Amino acid sequence: xxxxxxxxxxxxxxxLFGLLMLLVQLGIIVWIYSDAQQRSDQPAFLWAIVAFLAPxxxxxxxxxxxxxxx
Numbered sequence: 001x002x003x004x005x006x007x008x009x010x011x012x013x014x015x016l017f018g019l020l021m022l023l024v025q026l027g028i029i030v031w032i033y034s035d036a037q038q039r040s041d042q043p044a045f046l047w048a049i050v051a052f053l054a055p056x057x058x059x060x061x062x063x064x065x066x067x068x069x070x
Contacts, residue, residue, distance in 0.1 A: 023057045032062050039067045 032051045036044035040062075047066055051058035 025052075028055050028059050032059065032066075036062065036066060042066060043069060 029048050029051045033048040036042065036047040040047065047058070047062050050061065062064050
């Protein structure tokens with residue numbers, strides 16, 4: 001097999017993986033924003049900014065300290 005074909009396949013795989021990670025990050029941001037509007041005393045857009053800057057850390061912080069326990 002040609003190295004060019006292998007490189008092209010790997011590039012497409014990395015592109016799909018990056019696209020999937022982008023969609024997951026956008027999903028986390030949207031979910032945190034909509035949930036913070038309903039369940040948090042802090043402004044929802046600030047939590048969305050935290051999730052944008054650090055998606056996994058922002059999600060963990062929001063779940064631990066951002067949500068009001070009703």
